[in-house]
Amino acid sequence: MLKHGAHDIDMVLNVGLLKSGQTSDYEAIRQDIHGVVEIAHAAGAIVKVILETCLLTFEEKLRASELALSAGADFLKTSTGFSTGGATADDIGLLRGVAGIRAGVKASGGIRSLADTTTMLRAGASRIGASASVKIVNELAGHVTDPATSTPTY
Numbered sequence: 356m357l358k359h360g361a362h363d364i365d366m367v368l369n370v371g372l373l374k375s376g377q378t379s380d381y382e383a384i385r386q387d388i389h390g391v392v393e394i395a396h397a398a399g400a401i402v403k404v405i406l407e408t409c410l411l412t413f414e415e416k417l418r419a420s421e422l423a424l425s426a427g428a429d430f431l432k433t434s435t436g437f438s439t440g441g442a443t444a445d446d447i448g449l450l451r452g453v454a455g456i457r458a459g460v461k462a463s464g465g466i467r468s469l470a471d472t473t474t475m476l477r478a479g480a481s482r483i484g485a486s487a488s489v490k491i492v493n494e495l496a497g498h499v500t501d502p503a504t505s506t507p508t509y
Contacts, residue, residue, distance in 0.1 A: 357398040364395045367405045367435060368419055374411075381422060388426035396427070403430035403461055406450075409440030416446065420453040430482065434464030441465025444478040451479025469494035 357364070369387060372380040388404055395402045404423040408416055420431055431450045433442040441464020450460045462475035463484030469491050472483050485491060 357395065357400055362400045363403065364391060364400050365403045365405055365432065366391050367407065368423065370407055370410055373415055373419055373422075381418065384419075385422045385426045388423055388428060392427035392429075401429035402427070403432045403459075404428040405432045405435055405463075407435060407438050408433045408443070408446045408450075409438050409464075413449070416449055417453060420450055424454065424457055428458060430459040430461050432461040432463055432484070436464040436484070436486070438464075442475055442480075444474050447475050447478035447480050466491075 366388065369384050372384050388402070392402045404419075404426075406416065406419045406423070411419060423431055431454055433446055433450070434440070442462035447460060447462050454460055459481040460479055461482040461484055462478075462480035466472055466475060466483055466485040467487045467490070472485065472491050475483060
């Protein structure tokens with residue numbers, strides 16, 4: 356995809372290896388991310404590492420964040436949006452705390468309203484991923500949506 360002009364690459368961290376708790380597996384995770392980062396950066400693209408935070412403990416979120424950052428990731432991203440949960444303000448705050456100014460934080464998964472978006476931005480997100488973006492922009496523009504047709508959040 357890089358040859359065709361892609362400028363953002365999203366990859367999912369290997370959650371199974373992370374959950375093993377083995378130090379050797381942590382290095383394998385870092386090398387996996389670093390391999391993607393090297394290729395993407397050589398083509399002028401950025402890499403967002405999806406942590407799938409809903410599946411991780413607090414300690415695993417910290418470890419995953421540090422592994423991704425040490426491998427050169429440009430963004431930490433909460434979720435694919437296809438697991439058991441999406442972005443939470445607590446997770447965004449945690450990821451921002453680890454990333455500091457070293458990387459961006461993308462809130463993704465379950466963001467369905469302007470209120471959700473605002474919460475994530477205030478918690479430290481620098482990007483938002485939302486399938487409800489048209490609804491969110493309409494809310495921002497002052498258009499009222501029918502609550503009966505709104506999709507619930509996680």
